[in-house]
Amino acid sequence: MHYFVTGATGFIGKRLVKKLLERKGAVVHFLIRQESEGKVADLRSYWGVSAARAVPVFGDLTAKKLGVSADATKALKGQIDHFYHLAAVYDLEADAESQIAVNVDGTRNTVDFAKAIGAAHFHHVSSIAAAGLYEGVFREDMFDEAEGLDHPYFMTKHESEKIVRQESKLNWTVYRPAAVVGDSTTGEMDKIDGPYYFFKLIQRLRQILPPWMPSVGLEGGRINIVPVDFVVAALDHISHQKRGSGACFHLVDPMGYRVGDVLDILSKAAHAPKMNLFVNAALMGFIPKSVKKGLMALAPVRRVYKAIMQDLGLPEDMMTFVNYPTRFDCRETLAALKGSGIACPNFKDYAWRLWDYWERHLDPDLHIDRSLKGTVAGKVVLVTGGSSGIGLAAAHKFAEAGAITIICGRDQDKLDEACAEAKDRGYQFAAYPADIADMADCDRFIQLLVEKHGGVDFLINNAGRSIRRAIEASYDRFHDFERTMQLNYFGCLRVTMGLLPGMVAKRKGHIVNISSIGVLTNAPRFSAYVASKAALDAWTRCASSEFADQGISFTTINMPLVRTPMIAPTQIYKNVPTLSPEEAADMIAQACIFKPVRIATRLGVTGQVLHAFVPRVAQIVMNTSFRMFPDSSAAKGEKGAKPQLSAEAVAMQQMMRGIHF
Numbered sequence: 001m002h003y004f005v006t007g008a009t010g011f012i013g014k015r016l017v018k019k020l021l022e023r024k025g026a027v028v029h030f031l032i033r034q035e036s037e038g039k040v041a042d043l044r045s046y047w048g049v050s051a052a053r054a055v056p057v058f059g060d061l062t063a064k065k066l067g068v069s070a071d072a073t074k075a076l077k078g079q080i081d082h083f084y085h086l087a088a089v090y091d092l093e094a095d096a097e098s099q100i101a102v103n104v105d106g107t108r109n110t111v112d113f114a115k116a117i118g119a120a121h122f123h124h125v126s127s128i129a130a131a132g133l134y135e136g137v138f139r140e141d142m143f144d145e146a147e148g149l150d151h152p153y154f155m156t157k158h159e160s161e162k163i164v165r166q167e168s169k170l171n172w173t174v175y176r177p178a179a180v181v182g183d184s185t186t187g188e189m190d191k192i193d194g195p196y197y198f199f200k201l202i203q204r205l206r207q208i209l210p211p212w213m214p215s216v217g218l219e220g221g222r223i224n225i226v227p228v229d230f231v232v233a234a235l236d237h238i239s240h241q242k243r244g245s246g247a248c249f250h251l252v253d254p255m256g257y258r259v260g261d262v263l264d265i266l267s268k269a270a271h272a273p274k275m276n277l278f279v280n281a282a283l284m285g286f287i288p289k290s291v292k293k294g295l296m297a298l299a300p301v302r303r304v305y306k307a308i309m310q311d312l313g314l315p316e317d318m319m320t321f322v323n324y325p326t327r328f329d330c331r332e333t334l335a336a337l338k339g340s341g342i343a344c345p346n347f348k349d350y351a352w353r354l355w356d357y358w359e360r361h362l363d364p365d366l367h368i369d370r371s372l373k374g375t376v377a378g379k380v381v382l383v384t385g386g387s388s389g390i391g392l393a394a395a396h397k398f399a400e401a402g403a404i405t406i407i408c409g410r411d412q413d414k415l416d417e418a419c420a421e422a423k424d425r426g427y428q429f430a431a432y433p434a435d436i437a438d439m440a441d442c443d444r445f446i447q448l449l450v451e452k453h454g455g456v457d458f459l460i461n462n463a464g465r466s467i468r469r470a471i472e473a474s475y476d477r478f479h480d481f482e483r484t485m486q487l488n489y490f491g492c493l494r495v496t497m498g499l500l501p502g503m504v505a506k507r508k509g510h511i512v513n514i515s516s517i518g519v520l521t522n523a524p525r526f527s528a529y530v531a532s533k534a535a536l537d538a539w540t541r542c543a544s545s546e547f548a549d550q551g552i553s554f555t556t557i558n559m560p561l562v563r564t565p566m567i568a569p570t571q572i573y574k575n576v577p578t579l580s581p582e583e584a585a586d587m588i589a590q591a592c593i594f595k596p597v598r599i600a601t602r603l604g605v606t607g608q609v610l611h612a613f614v615p616r617v618a619q620i621v622m623n624t625s626f627r628m629f630p631d632s633s634a635a636k637g638e639k640g641a642k643p644q645l646s647a648e649a650v651a652m653q654q655m656m657r658g659i660h661f
Contacts, residue, residue: 002079004119006031006061006110007086009039011190012125012180015232016084017054018047027053029076031066031087034058061087061106065113076117082239083119083170085110088160089153090127090180090193096152103156107163115169122172123239124164128224128252129157130176131326139329140176140248171245175238177231178224178252178328184350185229187357192364195225195262199270199358202263206272213273221324223259224252230344238336250330253344259324262347269352270359372589377402381592382449382456384436384495385463386429387414390514390562393585394460399427406453408434408445409463436463436491437483446498455502458592459511461492461536466529481528488532493539500552507551512591513540517560520600521607544597555591558600559584 003020007013008030017028028047032040037056044054057076059066065073087110089102107124114122131138132155133148143165149155164172181196182189189196234251257265267274337343360366369375381398385391386407399405399422407429409415415431422429430453434445449456465487467480496511503509515537517523518530537556544554562584591599600608610617 001025001081002027002029003082003084004029004031004057004076004080004114004117005084005086006066007088007125008032009036009043010086012177012228012231013084013086014043014046015228016086016235017043019232019236021047021049021053027055029055029057029080031059031061031068032056033060059113061109062101064109065116066109068113073113073116078118080114080117080119082121082123083114083117084123084125084235084239085114085164086125088125088127089156091153094153096156099152099156103160104163107160108167111163111168119170121239122164122168122170123235124161124172124174125235126161126164126174126176127157128176128178128250128326128328129154130161131328132158133324134326136325137327137329140250140332143248165246173239173243173245174248175235176248176250176252176328178226178250180228180231181225182227182354182357183229184227184345184353187350187353187355189228189354189357189362192358192362195223195266196354196358196362198263198266199355200364202267202270202272203359203363205267206270209273211271211273221259222256222327223262223324224256224328225262225347226251226253226344227350230342233342234333234337237340237342238333241336247332249333249336250328251333252328252330253347254330254334255344255346256327257347265348265351266355269355370593372397372401372593375401375593376458378404379457380404380406380453380455381458381460382406382408382495382499383460383462384408384434384492386460387411387418387431390559390581390584390588391460391462392418393581394462394588395429396422396425397585397589398458399429400425403458404430404453406430406432406449406456408432408436410435436495437465437487439490439494442491442494442498446495449499450502455506456499457503457509459496459499459509460588461496461511461513462588463491464488464514464533466526468525469528470525471527481531484528485532485535488529489535489539492536496543500547503552504547504550509552510555510592510595511540511552512555512557512588513537514588515556515558517558517601517604517607520558520604520611522611553595555596556598557587557591558598558604559587560601560604 001023003017003026005013005017005020005028008017008028009032013030017030020026020028030043037058040054040056044051047054057068057072059068059072085107087102087106089099091099111122128138130143130146132146134146138145143161146158149158161174164174179194181194192199231251234249238249264274376398381395381403383391383395383398383405386395386405387409391407391409395405395407395418405422405427407415407418408431410433412433415433419429419431432445432448435441465484467484469477469480492513500509513536515533516526516530518526519534519537523530540554540556547554560579562579562581587599
């Protein structure tokens with residue numbers, strides 16, 4: 001038996017050809033562009049047949065009679081028993097012009113060619129999209145009843161089917177598959193489409209929330225999903241049954257699911273939070289179209305909507321189809337498949353395979369270089385306070401990744417030691433003495449950076465001063481607040497504002513501010529330090545809004561306690577779980593790679609939430625810790641004295657790790 005197939009290189013077509021070639025003596029002629037001739041060998045290898053059984057026919061879907069040569073047309077005349085037309089644009093995001101050229105004009109060219117070679121039967125693979133947004137149950141014998149065909153995809157699928165129905169002089173059969181997903185046994189899929197658009201959203205929820213936490217889902221209309229292996233098996237079986245012209249079959253799941261059910265099933269497959277509460281998207285239907293149009297005409301609303309959809313990888317018009325109103329009757333299909341053993345599997349049984357394949361092969365993040373080297377290699381990175389502690393650990397990471405790494409600090413000897421250490425490791429730092437707390441020295445340093453390095457691409461505002469002293473012990477130490485603010489706020493601000501003009505000119509740059517978990521938890525005994533860091537946080541939020549459209553981004557790291565020389569005077573910290581400088585440097589590296597607005601530990605976020613929703617409870621917790629832990633010997637002006645901690649204090653240390661007491 002001889003077959004002709006268009007779209008044989010596509011996701012469905014490739015598998016259909018393989019299925020057809022399993023029949024004894026079958027020969028498949030397939031349309032392929034001349035410039036794609038190099039793909040033929042790989043296709044034959046996939047199909048497992050020789051050149052005699054898989055014959056390429058060179059042409060173009062958009063050309064008259066497919067652009068097939070006269071000799072090839074003559075050779076095929078009267079030879080084709082079944083002609084399958086699968087070639088089409090299956091993409092909601094494709095522009096109308098390309099969809100018309102392929103789906104509509106391409107179908108007309110295909111029908112004309114099938115007639116020219118005298119094919120015995122024409123099989124047109126349409127789509128349930130041909131029904132448009134029909135309200136209610138769409139039967140297999142319905143066509144003209146389609147409505148809501150405004151979207152180019154719906155319109156072109158309907159028009160292409162109309163061409164087959166009205167212009168084909170051959171016996172024809174139409175097949176309308178539902179939204180086709182990957183193989184139900186392997187999960188294999190070739191692109192992100194249909195329900196796959198929601199996978200990234202589910203993945204984000206899983207990253208943010210623990211799997212046991214209930215979440216809010218979106219309830220909408222019904223969505224019909226079928227795996228590719230069912231579509232191919234059903235198409236192959238039904239097309240070989242003897243029948244006259246004009247039949248139509250819905251290759252759909254007889255069950256069908258609401259959008260909320262699909263999201264919940266996929267969330268379970270992804271080990272993401274289960275969606276227990278659903279917001280009915282039908283409520284959006286009560287908003288007049290004029291109001292929606294007016295809102296989208298507002299630049300801020302439009303930008304926010306586009307940014308959210310882009311971040312989640314969703315097409316901008318995806319929400320239009322959330323309330324999909326059509327259900328599909330498939331009694332003719334079920335009758336044709338009766339006794340064959342071919343049936344659409346339950347979505348719940350194979351959703352995990354779809355998720356697993358997507359996360360291993362199709363997740364867009366897999367194809368993005370998320371390495372530190374890919375982010376900073378060849379770029380200029382400035383780490384203030386880079387001669388020791390967190391700053392030095394971060395500087396080593398940047399230099400190892402190939403960045404032009406600049407460090408600064410007040411102590412020339414420490415800078416020299418850091419450079420020597422870098423040289424021993426096989427790279428180098430550009431080290432400059434600078435006092436960030438001195439505004440005049442800041443200006444000198446910035447001018448030097450511009451002259452020697454042309455500014456910087458990444459700025460790590462790490463230099464800082466911490467003072468742990470209760471307010472009641474600071475009545476006569478107002479200079480503690482002044483000097484902390486001078487370095488942690490004014491110094492960082494002076495450096496940042498000096499380098500921003502250069503970043504704006506290049507329309508790129510990233511600034512990382514090392515803040516504190518204490519800003520989120522309002523840690524007692526750190527009023528001077530926390531206030532200075534909170535001021536920087538507030539300024540950063542304002543700056544982020546102003547520079548969002550100029551290619552400049554900011555990350556605030558609410559750093560937990562890190563074991564550095566800065567905390568050495570506080571003896572009780574020797575028994576407190578802390579991060580190492582290298583672990584803190586990893587957080588800085590992640591800030592440069594992913595450029596999030598904020599990086600904070602779960603403990604810090606919990607503290608922030610407590611202060612926001614139950615401030616009195618938060619105050620009691622922090623006051624209790626304040627009374628448990630005394631001022632350090634250094635804060636009291638005592639030397640050599642060891643603090644005495646109660647059993648309760650030791651337990652509290654372990655329970656609230658990372659908080660500054």
